[in-house]
Amino acid sequence: MFESPRARFNLDRQSLAREIVVTFEPKAVNAVVRLLLATVLVFALAPQKTTAESLEQTIQYLLDYAGKSNATFVRNGQSHTAAEAVAHIKAKYEHFKSEIKTPEDFIRLSASKSLLTGQPYLVRTPDGKEMHLDLWLMNALKEHQAAQHE
Numbered sequence: 001m002f003e004s005p006r007a008r009f010n011l012d013r014q015s016l017a018r019e020i021v022v023t024f025e026p027k028a029v030n031a032v033v034r035l036l037l038a039t040v041l042v043f044a045l046a047p048q049k050t051t052a053e054s055l056e057q058t059i060q061y062l063l064d065y066a067g068k069s070n071a072t073f074v075r076n077g078q079s080h081t082a083a084e085a086v087a088h089i090k091a092k093y094e095h096f097k098s099e100i101k102t103p104e105d106f107i108r109l110s111a112s113k114s115l116l117t118g119q120p121y122l123v124r125t126p127d128g129k130e131m132h133l134d135l136w137l138m139n140a141l142k143e144h145q146a147a148q149h150e
Contacts, residue, residue, distance in 0.1 A: 017074060030042075031132070055100070055101070055102070055103065055106075058106075059093065059103065062103065062140060062141060062144075063086050066085060066123075066137070067082050067083060069126075071123050071126060072124040072129050073085035073122070073133065074122035074123070074124065074130075075122075076114050076116070076117050076119055077119075083120075085123075089110050092111070092115075096110055098108040104138070104141075107137045107138060109136065111134055112132070112134035119134070121133035123136045
């Protein structure tokens, strides 16, 4: 008897479907479930890298760094204490807050130069070194970020 190719295809597909019967044995299912649970548990208990510090936390670190430095800060030729400098930088930060997206923005906009005269802010460290405040804070930021990644 002659079968059409289409009929043969339908028969082959039906017989193939009957042959491919997947059986799940309880022991095999248990083993797979245990393996999945063990994998999840390993990842859950693995030491997680701490989340990155927020912008506010980094800015607070820089303000604390300046405030605790025992350095002299020079703004427009006038010397200021660390507390006075931090108060001034905070005020500028509040003024520019909407424009500050990174710690570098904070330093550039709040702690680099006078808005009135354009003169750079300076810092004189206890050992007598004098440098631009923005460079001093950038170095502190780099050290802080390096310590965060250890």
